[in-house]
Amino acid sequence: MTLLVLVGAVTGFRQAVQRFEVDVDRDGWKVRIGRYRRDVRWPEISAVVLEDRTLGGRSTRVVLSVYLVPEAGVDLGAPSDLLAAVGRRSAVRLFDLEDLEVEEEQFLQEIADLAGDRLDNRSYRLNRARLHEDAARIVLKQGKELFDFPAGAEGVRTRRWLNRQRFQLFVGWYLFALVPVLLLTGLAARLSELLGAVVAALGLWAVVKAYARFVMMFSGATDLVENRVAVSGTEVVRVLNRSHRHDLHGGRAVVLPPRTRRGYGKAWLLGFPQAGMLLGDPRTGRLRDQADLYLLSAVLHESPYESDRYAARKIDDLAVQSQVADPVEPGGGGDARLWIALTRTGRAVAWAVVVGSILLTGAWLLDSTRFLGTPVLVLGLILTVLWAFYALYRIFALLGALWRVVRGNDRPGSSEE
Incomplete structure (x- = not known):
């Protein structure tokens, strides 16, 4: 069985079209990329890694890349522009799957047949269907409590940050709203008690509105940080002093990027459409654990509404970017x-x-x-x-x-x- 990849690529410097060929069979890999010519036998290969890669630019997107990891002591002689790292291992990045006119599932099936135990599929995109099916079946029947977020020492720091923001706003409200109203009331009353009463009534209204608008700005994020969250059936349940339920199959789910809601800092949010759950840390922007994002996405993908399924796809993208390798500081x-x-x-x-x-x-x-x-x-x-x-x-x-x-x-x- 042979898997043949043949595409044209445009080099940025010469603006010329180069052809590259990657031929895979039972003997190994035949690689022809630009000036790089190498026949790599299977005994020289430790792993064939499929991994999602985030590309920057004007719009961030996630692509599936194919890597060859050589056995210890084997030098594949690849040029510097093809060298990469997979985990802590050196590797050669061959291509991105989006450059090929091939179905992902077909590609996975063929490469798995050839690579056997050497295949290391780290792609959430290729594993997504199975993960969604398993997670949705468990959640819809049993429910699952999500991990505390932010957890451990990071949670303590986020709470401190939120309290600092609130205290600064409180001081500003006292100095620039309450104190001026009290002074103006006193001065107006010396001129006329009726004028003082009018100033006091209007001032009371303005002070209360200012408190609700500014001092309470971060209270929503504070509540979401302190809530315990579970997914029960098709609902997200938040519990602190009382429970709040949001239907994941109600056609109202939306993923909100950072800064689109005041008072939530750098956090990604899951809204209904108002903020109902943190997908990221308000202080740092760090995303939730991948397992939690997978679970939410799995339930949303089962919704009969396209808006919910669109939110699921957005969470899929966030799950790929989630910093699973960055451990949470305990305690x-x-x-x-x-x-x-x-x-x-x-x-x-x-x-x-x-x-x-x-x-x-x-x-x-x-x-x-x-x-x-x-x-x-x-x-x-x-x-x-x-x-x-x-x-x-x-x-x-x-x-x-x-x-x-x-x-x-x-x-x-x-x-x-």
Whole structure:
């Protein structure tokens, strides 16, 4: 059986058409690429590798490349432009399959028959059908919880980054929204109580809107980071304090690139169409584990809606780019919970400054006006009571997180070696 590949290629420098031929049979490979002429026998070959390769440029795309990995001590004499690395092994890149007018499945079948055990198929594109079939069958029957993401120390860093963004926005909201409204209310009330009341009402509306628009900007990403996610049947289920369900077969799934939704940083998102699940880390842009992306894609490919299947194909592309070889730094689970509880307790301190500012403004208006100071002071007192309950809740949450960390460290085998 012989697999013959014959195509024309245009060299960038000479702008001339070169023909190259790769002839594969039971004896080995006959390679004619430009000036490279080599007959490679099967005993000289350690592996024939099929691997997806990402090409840059104006639009990123993924192609399937074919590599020859020589046996130890064998030099194939390839020119530098054909040399490559597959994992930690040196290899010769022969061609990209998109350059050939051949069906991928047919190519795989023929090369597998010739290479035998030497074939190393690392291509998600060629394995995709089998992976989708297996994953979809398991998920649709049993469901599966996805890995925490971001996990370990990376998750701790992402939570810190999100909290820093929120704190900076909170400070900006206090300095450039709340404080000016309080000052303007006081100054307007000195001129006219009616004018002061109008400024106070409009200012309250503006302050609340500014808080919802800016300070809460990263709350959606924070919720998605802290949620536990599972795929159950055809639904994505997110659980934190309560569950949220999104139908993967509802015709609403869409893959959102980074920066298309404010407050999610560099993260790729799976939306319905609003952001419903993180496909990437908001801080670094690192993609989810390939296994999770495969699983989501498998379920979406079974949808009766083309929009869902299109989202599946986009996730397929992301799965190829996912950094499976980049290990997640472990640890930090208990410390992360303690740090998050400590940060949220610190928010009570920040809100104490806000409530104190409103009380001071109420006292100022009480001395300088006849009527306006009383409602502002009452509002401040109501907020003080609410703040007291909030502060107690955060303190008890902090003590609970500290207790869980201490108990975890006291358990046999809980210490890290």
